[in-house]
Amino acid sequence: MRISAIAAAILATAVTATSIEKRSGCTATSYSEIAGTKSCSSIVIQGPFTVPANQMIDLTGLKTGCAVKIVGTITFAKGNLDVNNFLVTIGGTNINVDATKGIFNGNGPLYWDGKGGNGGVNKPRFLRLFKMSGSLTGLTILNGPVMTVSILGCNGLTVSGVTIDNRGPKYALGHNTDGFGISSSNDVTITGAKVYNSDDCLALNSGTNIKFTNNYCWGGHGISIGSIKAGAIVDGVTVSGSTVVNSANAIRIKAYPNATGGKVNNVTYSDITLSSIQNYGVVIEQDYTNAGPTGKPGAAAPITNVNLNNIHGTMAKKGLSVYVLCA
Secondary structure (H helix, E strand, C coil), rough: HHHHHHHHHHHHHHHHHHHHHHHCCCCCCCCCHHHHHHHCCCCEEEECCCCCCCCCCCCCCCCCCCCCEEEEEEEECCCCCCCCCCEEEEEEEEEEEEEEEEEEEEEEEEHCCCCHHHHHCCCEEEEEEEEEEEEEEEEECCCCCCEEEECCCCCEEEEEEEEEEEECHHHHHCCCCEEEEEEEEEEEEECEEEECCCCCEEEEEEEEEEEEECCEECCCCEEEEEEECCEEEEEEEECCCCCCCCCCEEEEEEEECCCCCCCCEEEEEEEEEEEECCEEEEEEEECCCCCCCCCCCCCCCCEEEEEEEEEEEEECCCCEEEEEEEC
16 A cells, blocks of 8 residues: 555656646747747747738747747738737747747738838738847848837847848838837847848837947948937947948937937947948938928937947948938
């Protein structure tokens, strides 16, 4: 009897350990399996598979310290979600995403109509890092419908080695295909990224202690702070060791003339290489609107303590090296 009881206890312990092991490492090989992994401490999302139209991957509320691995190609079928939706959202504390062998394909050319987020067919944003700390490493993102990576409400996040490539068919119609957009975040570093798009490589709308280092930007509107709207504060920015190629602008700070309560302060650009810049090498303006600059700057959002060191390279024939329009 005693031997039987001991054997039963050992068996129960083994079963419990096995079940804990399974829960601690979970793999999803299809869209329908992803929701079941959110309680795991280690998650593998294994492509190839297709996310059905109008469905989104939700990886928020993950366990603290969760390790997420993304492998293979995950394609998102075209749907009719609008710009208020994100095809993928990741969030949590100390979340570390290894996507060095992962690819997201958003089927952007099926949406692109030259209007971006300002009209035309509905277009979802692609990837949102939301209230996340930790890291994202090595993801390749292809053909984002609009606004590729949004970093919102993050504190202590490093994004490294990410490639964003929006050069698919109908590339010229891919309006608002921004690379990285940052809002309401602190202590964020983006490094070693390659961005091929037709809008801002970086759009820093609000945030503090932001670093953008050793990145490559091709074909868009440059490395931008703003557009600064009312109440938006950008303070403590380092942009260094980066290259901007074949773009409308290289370095850009843009604020709405009536952006009361907004400000840009303590910004340093250093060791930036420019090549074939069409409009402006450096442009700082307080007359920006979504419809375009007005030529009438306003001082509602002061721009102070901006430092530019070793900004060098080539402009197109009609381009201007520096343009400043401030109140």
